[in-house]
Amino acid sequence: MWQFGEKINALIVFAEHRYYGKSLPFGNDSMIGRDHFGYLSTEQALADFAELVVHLNQEASTPRSVISIGGSHGANLAAFFRMKYPHLVAGALASSSTLKKFSNITSCDKYSQIITSTFKNAYNEHCTENIKKSWTVLKDVAFAEYGVQFFNEVFNFCEPWKAADPVNNFIYELNSIYWHMAMTNYPYEADVYTFLPANPIRKFCSNLDENYDGQELVKALRRALDVYANPKGEKKCFEFPKRRLMQESDQKAWSFQRCTELITGMCEGTNNNMFPPDNNNLQEEIKGCKSTYDLPVERYVNRIRDHFGVEKLKTATNIIFSNGLLDPWSAAGVLRTPNDESIVINIPEGAHHIDLRYSNPLDPPSVTQAREVEELYLKKWIRQFRRKTYNFM
Template sequence: MFVLCCSKHSSIQRQLFRRCAAGEKSRMRVLALLALLGCLQLTAAGLPFRLRPRGPWRGSSGPRAQPELSQPAPLISQCKEMWRPTRLDHFSEANPSEFQQRYFVCDKHWREGGSVFFYVGNEADVLLYLNNTGLMWELAPKYNALLVFAEHRYYGQSKPFPAKQLRKNMEWLTSEQAMADYATLIWELREQLKDPDVPVIGFGGSYGGMLGTWFRCKYPHLVDGVIAGSAPIWTYKGERPPYDDGSFAKIVTQDASAEGGSAPACASNVREAWKALMHLGKTEEGRQTIAVALQLCEDSRLDGKADVRALRDWAASAWDYLAMGDYPWPSSYIVNGAQPPLPAFPVRAACEHLADRDLPDDPPALLRALRSAIGVFYNHTRDLECFSFKQGPNPETDEDADFWGYQFWPEPFDEKATIEGCKATWGVTPRPLWATIQWGGRRLEGCSNIVWSNGLLDPWSGGGVLQNITGAKDLVAVIIPEGAHHLDLMFSNPADPPSVCEARAVEEHYIAKWIREARGRPQPSLLQHGALLAAQ
């Protein structure tokens, strides 16, 4: 078992009260927030905001009516779908080709003198982020914000090539090219708004948070600050100290244990299920037992050990996704918006099928229980008659995972196998050290104005920024003990733990600060302009 320890900052004694972002619908309308003075002291000391749970908070126990999400519907009706030409290759004059990039503009709350909230799109249709990034929507009225949701090239409908040609033309699918798309888009937006100094605040979760971090470091003149939720920017080779490549699995295990609020026997039963799979997979008879117990489809025949290993990895992936989406309320975010949603605390729901400590004594029963557990993810629609370990939960998730496999390697990382896999699948040879060389690894002192949030239920938090970065301005870490994958970026919900409400308040504090600073930045005087012209 793996337990993440949460330190307490007892020196922070002053508190101020603030309404939770859930407003009047919250079951806890007023929550204690760390005093801003204390928060700034923590920042100066290089310590993260570690938002403490109020006692042994585990969410509601027992059956109850599921809370309704507080987001307005339909959000798309408040936005305009826009298209713009952008260069296929921003870094070569030899290729002037362009393609159409999609983005959405939502101007209901925009007022002259307001701000731009810019979602740095990641590896899915941008509507997924438009419909789930509640922090932007809930803060927009207060800051007269124009909401912009930009779609990442190659995903959603921003395809540079027809579907049949796409996989043969992947060389322009890079983070650098995507950020250049966003840079030119923000430049154009400022011109259209006729406000070259309009404050722009970036938002991004997961890979979007990674892009947001790198974008702020590379294009600080275009974005004034970034809220980066669950951004595992420290997962690359060459970092010092090195990334713990076992941290992801450790946190998944934590979520599936009593420490994560799950049935105590769950994690150990899952480990026994892996052993049972590999033992039974040695013989034809055993593989038939596996196929029956897991209700495998005809196209998922187990012809040998390689198939059994692939089956095991497929089953393990369900736990990875469930841990990322271990939200305290039903959500379809992790399944790309497909309905119906996963249940509240889906890891706990899956673990209910593996709660019996005696299951390892009956391997077929153990595997049937595993089937029901992973079905919480793979059969969230509850209409599958059999399972295929060659497919994901839906085509959209499959395509996104496929292209993600082109951009990033899987965990655990086997460098040699990954390089060979990239050559065989895509015809490219990855550069394992390039991300650290390009983006600085843990040396981010030259950057500024970034808040990184990480939930300790999220397995990606092991590669996230968990400490404030000293020697720089506003490089702040916010820790959410009960949070899953960028929970703080989602819409407020009555079931939210207190710590996520506090995280959003800390993030708003910095958003407001960056907007004030952007509007107050000094402008060149006429005398300075004259001196510059004379020099030219």
């Protein structure tokens, strides 16, 4: 958007979503009690953006054409903004949206299947086979008589294990790492959740390129994890890097939104993927939300679907839905054109909203082509919006 914005001499505005960042309507009390956090919703946030657009256009000598742009959940907001306020927004670019997860038609393990496929195709099938075996092997080796000493010697932990119990947190961390690597599997160095080298999954899997087992599998996994935990080779001991997370107030806001309008079931371990079995599903998520908030959570499961019609999107116009097919969130993306007035661009070599990033000489052709198509349509919709506005005036 920086490069495209400069090309068309656009004003680029980043507007905070209410209850995030510094936009706390009740200050430090914003997340205390329903009378405070009850104003946190997608509809109200979109209304804020609409007010901002009206304000900016009042200050302009001529009405501006507006394009809403977002990635991930921001992609959902960008699409909703165009759908809700078509008289204010000329078009939208929704990159790596997750709209289909709100219609309950996406299989709960589809995300994990895509991650597994990405890892499998990055090097060879031994990688995913070894990862799938590793969940049992890690526990078996850790709880063996020699386990704690072996792990400390192989990993050289910055905080040595004194018992085998940390292996459970270790396994949980691996789950997150595989997710983040799939989302940020870019063809160049990137620093999103943490710094990663170019093509991180390929580099990771190059260390799991044979059929390993037992202690040898643990050693191979240790070598592979350096791609994520020590990509620059600067650390003298092993620890997982601290990922960039939201500030405390943002985390509270996100938790509330997840339970009141963004609730959706996800699961991981099945025969179709490389992850360990888990009990996560829609009912488990509802149960967890009800224990946190004294609210009728069941009523909110289809809230986004019913308010914005995300199941079919037949009335959505002037929206580009782009999806990186290496990205696990593409499982919930809009992969087929809903009508003749919206566009779907699927990027086979793309990770999470790669098309929104700065162009790079290492970009695959499919990414470059996606940006070119996006520019054509956005320019077209801007022209159309201006023509309609001036003719009306």
